[in-house]
Amino acid sequence: GSSGRDPRSLHVVHMTAEMAPIAKVGGLGDVVTGLARACLARGHNVEVMLPFYESLPEDQIEDLHHERDFDCPKGRVWDGQMQHSSLRTSVFGGKIDGIPVLLLRPDWDTCNIFRGGRIYGGSYNELEAYLYFSRACLEFLRISGRQPEVIHAHEWQLSAVPMLYWDVYHAGGLSRPRVMLTIHNMDNSGECRQEEFAYTGIPGEAFATVDKALDERTIGHNPERLCLMKGGIIYSNAVTTVSPTYAREALEGGAAGWLRSTLAKPEVRGKFKGLLNGIDTALWDPATDPLIPAPYTPERLEGKALCKRYLQQGLGLDVNPDKPMIACITRLVPQKGIHLIRHAVYRTAQLGGQFLLLGSGHADGNFRAMAANDFKDSRDVRIMVMYSEQLAHLMYAAADMVLVPSLFEPCGLTQLVAMRYGAIPIVRSTGGLADTVTDVDAGSEDGNGYSFSGMDNASLNTALDRAMQTFKENRDRWTELSQRNMRIDWSWEKSAGSYVDIYNQLSSY
Ligand code: ADP
CATH class of the missing domain: 3.40.50.2000 (Glycogen Phosphorylase B;)
Structure with a gap:
């Protein structure tokens, strides 16, 4: 019914390395699909940007169609010099489990990014791949004229998005979005040498200060290191992690490691919150689950x-x-x-x-x-x-x-x-x-x-x-x-409401 719809419809674009059920390795994939579905049901316009991994089963993508090609700016450092180049990128639209997706695939004649039989662990350089993907997502938003209220980036893989957005894209035509980062696991915070950051087409030097993305552990012996998650936290308008206790463990215990001091900065403290995940009750329902031999309910066990x-x-x-x-x-x-x-x-x-x-x-x-x-x-x-x-x-x-x-x-x-x-x-x-x-x-x-x-x-x-x-x-x-x-x-209903509250706060400035 219409009772579940929010008064104001927002355009939210997720950027993620995983999405259930066909591009899932762990909980990250479940969360993106569950949250996106719940927000769609509440009347929001939601799109999920995902790498078009070679391993995705194309027959499980509905309405798969080619949208457009574009040249994504890229770069590398060679002999201490930043060299600029670009990577031809194809965008495909479609739906995964009913959720609108935009799938990005680089030209495989010139690179191996996202090739291979599974999602992670292919023969390509993962850091390069996700830095390229972060840039490509923003570039596509810009050239397609999209102005979503919220860009919702996930995990270390997309942590460069808030950095690139506020340093490059916001002034470059993408003016409306605010950026939110959700951290699903602080175990991997995305270590990155300054010169590796150049894969985004932007030199890493711009972010190599303590108040930006410099990895504080390395001060004194390796001033070259950046931490993508730190940069993502600093540059995002809102930062969430996936449960209240984990958020507390990050601030008061060891869960965030050295990132604890970043999260504890007063200006970060105020925008950091733990929101409990839900489960996708469409995919997980013993009463209708097509993968089990006998459906059941609490009344009929x-x-x-x-x-x-x-x-x-x-x-x-x-x-x-x-x-x-x-x-x-x-x-x-x-x-x-x-x-x-x-x-x-x-x-x-x-x-x-x-x-x-x-x-x-x-x-x-x-x-x-x-x-x-x-x-x-x-x-x-x-x-x-x-x-x-x-x-x-x-x-x-x-x-x-x-x-x-x-x-x-x-x-x-x-x-x-x-x-x-x-x-x-x-x-x-x-x-x-x-x-x-x-x-x-x-x-x-x-x-x-x-x-x-x-x-x-x-x-x-x-x-x-x-x-x-x-x-x-x-x-x-x-x-x-x-x-x-x-x-x-345990459905997404309640938690999705908390996410929408944050989306609304961000987009009301
Ligand atoms: P994490 O994201 O750290 O892996 P979560 O509990 O958040 O942990 O999510 C795990 C998800 O992945 C669950 O949906 C679980 O059923 C699924 N999963 C984990 N291992 C396997 C496996 N070996 N085969 C199938 N599904 C798995």
Whole structure:
């Protein structure tokens, strides 16, 4: 209905390296799609600018059509001299999952940027690629005559956008937009040598001061280094990160590393905020999910039992509704608590449960060996080192519990998806996990999972063991909790409102 529409319609252009479902590596992709869809539904004009990676499945892009070509200014430093050039760039329009996109592809006769079989880790230089992409997005806005109210840049990859916008484009014809930066993870802040910045076609010297993008760690021994995220923070009109606790950890703890002093500057403090992510309830809905064998709702949970049975059968596990099934769906990087995941596999097996790990990434050697040696013909443990959207959906639907033992977690989406699918989250209480999971034994009414705080195995046991015990000894309580969790509203509705508030503040100047 029209009740969900905002009084003032804004034009918002996202610039991002990822977008779910077809250009997704992790949560960044989910957030862009979920937020864009929610803002479209509220009556805003939203476009998403994304690299046209060679790996994108073109048959999943609706209305794909060529928009125009242009020459994107570029540069490099050679022998200490800035050399200017340009890169022919093609722009394609279309829709991904119903959301308008603008896909940018450089001329592959002269470069390899964005080529290869996957999104990251191709044979091209990633820093060069995203600096070029940042420039190309702005250049396209300028030549296409777009004047959105808000340019919404994401992560270190697009952090040069606010810098280039205010230093070059604002005076150069793109006068209306204000720029917002969302930081999804401060782990990678985009280190960049001054001369590398020249890939944008603008010399890096312009930004090499402490009040701009100079990387303060390097003062005295390497005055050449810039930090894109610092520049992005300084130059943006608003900066958000993806949960209130992560924002606090950035300001008061170690989450932002040395960027803490940048975020704590009074002029930044006032424009920096943590807004909790939502989940895309169109892509994540057990009542309509085409990727699961039996749909279900909190009122009719039989489908969930069928999904568990289906997965147990399909994976050759012991088919038993009474064995607690724990799923862990994650990128295998240190952030995600790899040693705790390992430990949980053994602990779960020891306690008579089933453990399914779906892990993507390169830090997978140990898991492959573990699968081959310790759980080769196991009827209770499956370790799958791969990325699979299909399996992820099946696992959320089948699982009784979802484990998220992150060492740090800006927001985390898996615990939210878990709840929507009626699985109980077991999490380490940090960042967005602390904002969204309340321990059922902590005495508050809104308990929805199990949490622990230490980084050691014994801490994890305090949560895992309680969950397993409740599942085995009090199934009625378990089912009730599962139904209650499914009804919690984790949709983008609320958070999108907070983003729109910021868009409105920015564009009312
Ligand atoms: P991050 O962005 O750090 O990876 P999030 O919890 O914010 O963590 O988002 C992770 C998203 O990626 C979730 O939608 C999750 O289901 C998905 N995901 C993670 N690993 C895999 C995998 N191996 N296969 C399929 N989906 C995955």
